[in-house]
Amino acid sequence: MSNREQHEQSHSSAKKKTMSRRQFLSYTLGGAGAFMVGGVALPMIRFAIDPVLQKKTGGTFVKVAQESEITTEPKEFKYQIHQVDGWYESDPVRTAWIARDQNGVIFALSPICKHLGCTVNWNTHNDNQYFCPCHEAKYSIDGKNLKVAPAPLDEYEVELRDGWVYLGPVKPNSRV
Amino acid sequence: MFKAIYNWIDERLDITPMWRDVADHEVPEHVNPAHHFSAFVYCFGGLTFFITVIQILSGMFLTMYYVPDIINAYASVDYLQHKVAFGAIVRGMHHWGASLVIVMMFLHTLRVFFTGAYKHPREMNWVVGMLIFFVMLGLGFTGYLLPWDNKAYFATQVGIQIAESVPYIGPFIAELLRGGDIVGAQTLTRFFAIHVFFLPGALLALLAVHFIMIRRQGISGPL
Numbered sequence: 001m002s003n004r005e006q007h008e009q010s011h012s013s014a015k016k017k018t019m020s021r022r023q024f025l026s027y028t029l030g031g032a033g034a035f036m037v038g039g040v041a042l043p044m045i046r047f048a049i050d051p052v053l054q055k056k057t058g059g060t061f062v063k064v065a066q067e068s069e070i071t072t073e074p075k076e077f078k079y080q081i082h083q084v085d086g087w088y089e090s091d092p093v094r095t096a097w098i099a100r101d102q103n104g105v106i107f108a109l110s111p112i113c114k115h116l117g118c119t120v121n122w123n124t125h126n127d128n129q130y131f132c133p134c135h136e137a138k139y140s141i142d143g144k145n146l147k148v149a150p151a152p153l154d155e156y157e158v159e160l161r162d163g164w165v166y167l168g169p170v171k172p173n174s175r176v
Numbered sequence: 177m178f179k180a181i182y183n184w185i186d187e188r189l190d191i192t193p194m195w196r197d198v199a200d201h202e203v204p205e206h207v208n209p210a211h212h213f214s215a216f217v218y219c220f221g222g223l224t225f226f227i228t229v230i231q232i233l234s235g236m237f238l239t240m241y242y243v244p245d246i247i248n249a250y251a252s253v254d255y256l257q258h259k260v261a262f263g264a265i266v267r268g269m270h271h272w273g274a275s276l277v278i279v280m281m282f283l284h285t286l287r288v289f290f291t292g293a294y295k296h297p298r299e300m301n302w303v304v305g306m307l308i309f310f311v312m313l314g315l316g317f318t319g320y321l322l323p324w325d326n327k328a329y330f331a332t333q334v335g336i337q338i339a340e341s342v343p344y345i346g347p348f349i350a351e352l353l354r355g356g357d358i359v360g361a362q363t364l365t366r367f368f369a370i371h372v373f374f375l376p377g378a379l380l381a382l383l384a385v386h387f388i389m390i391r392r393q394g395i396s397g398p399l
Contacts, residue, residue, distance in 0.1 A: 040230055043262040043269075044237045050261045086241070086259075087251035 057084075059157070059169030065098060067163050070106050074099035074122045074130075074141065077108075079167065096156050096167055097122055097130070099141065101175075108156040110170055113137055115149040144176040152176045201391065206398035217291075218395075220284035225383070227277045232376065234270040242322070244368035246361045249324035274316055281312060293396040301389040308382045311375055318371035324364060332367070333359055 064079045074097040083090050096108040109130075111120045118134035125131055129146065130139035130153065138146040143153030155175065157168035186192055205211045207218040241256035241263075243249060256263045285305065288294055294302035321332040336359065340350035355362030 040233065040269075043265040044233060047237055047256075047260055047262045047266045048240055050263075053261070087248060087255035 061157075061159050061166035061168045062094075063164050064096065064108075064167045065165045067106065067160060067165055070098050070100055070165065072100050072102075074109070076111075076122070094167075095119070098165060101142070106158055106160065106165060107142075107175060108158055108165075108167055109143045109173075110154040110156060112154065113149060114145060114151040114153060120153070140176070142175040143173050204395055204398075207395055217283075217287045220280050220287055224277060224280040224284050227273050227280055228379070228383070230269055231273045231277060234266050234273065235372070235376075237266055238270055239372065244322065244365050246324060246364055249322065249364060253323045270319075274319060277312060278316065281309060285309070291396065291399060295396075298389070298393055298396060301386060301393070304382055304386050304389065308379065308386060311379045311382060315371060315375050315379070318367040318375065321364065321367045322371065329359060332363065 060082075062079050062081055065077050069075070077096050077098055078093050079096070080091045081094055083092055095111050097111055098106060098108045100106055111130075112118075113120050113132040113134065115132065115135055115137045118132050120130040120132045120137070120139065122130055124133075128141060130141075130143070131137070132149070135148050137148035139149065139153050140146060143155065145152050152173035152175075154170045155173050157171055159166040159168065207215050209215045209219070238256065241252055241260060243252045253267075257267050258264075288302065288305070317332075317335055321328045336350050336353050339353060340346045342349060351357070353363070353366070354360075355366040
């Protein structure tokens, strides 16, 4: 810094700080560069993260069984859901074990074992329990994990309409 | 803050000479548009590279949604174009960039030709440039089939028939390109592999050679 500049600065400290040519250039070049990189990169990033930001379509309910069919003994019901996966639409089969509790309330459990995701079955050992053949996990009639599994069986949301049982999305077990 | 991070890394790895070596070099006056406006013709090579970078990036992102399969290819392109946010823009970059890269490359070739920059000692770089030109045309040809619409299908049909007209080895080339007797499932996967792995690999290698030779030989003198 030259003497003259120092002299000026000390006398006009209230004035705005001057910007050096180098600073000005690096700001303009950096700004223009950031604008160009951003213009190219931002659409691509938004494109890539789109699945995360897409609106979740609230789970639709599917007609599965007649209310009169449901007893206190869990029964297996298979039903199809309509699944839209990007450009691919399909109707995969889902399974639910539906039963009434002592109060007559209908509930539906998912048969996917909470240990490692095998499929459980009801009463295979005549002990009124759900049993998973992979690692011998056991669950009570309410889905409570009794052996091996770290969490209770998931539950389906249930809706009753005109004597029919409709099943919706899976939720954590609310019974145990 | 950035300065502190840079200094921390530089102190350990001594990275300054690395980027200095790449970025810090003499640009002669006759190629600097600030001195002679007509020197903008020297920008076309850099512009070709810039668009190539955009092509590689947008292509990488497109493969997040695209499938090279005759049942799903068109549906997946339709989905990414119309249903995914900025799909039209990202696919648009790749679509328009593909044409633009050919235009820029052509202008760059004209500049090199008319300034005589291909002459001794830079003949080899002209040859490498021509190889890049053909790789780019190959990228354009193989990429055109991928949306698997009518235009793509028949353009490939015609392109392969042209290749088939080569004396003696024509039918062999055609079958190799098709991966069979018809333009179909195997053609599509084949073109996808060539478009996404083989040609970009070749392109990057050739570009590296192209740029290293420029730095070794320097920029050719003024007219």
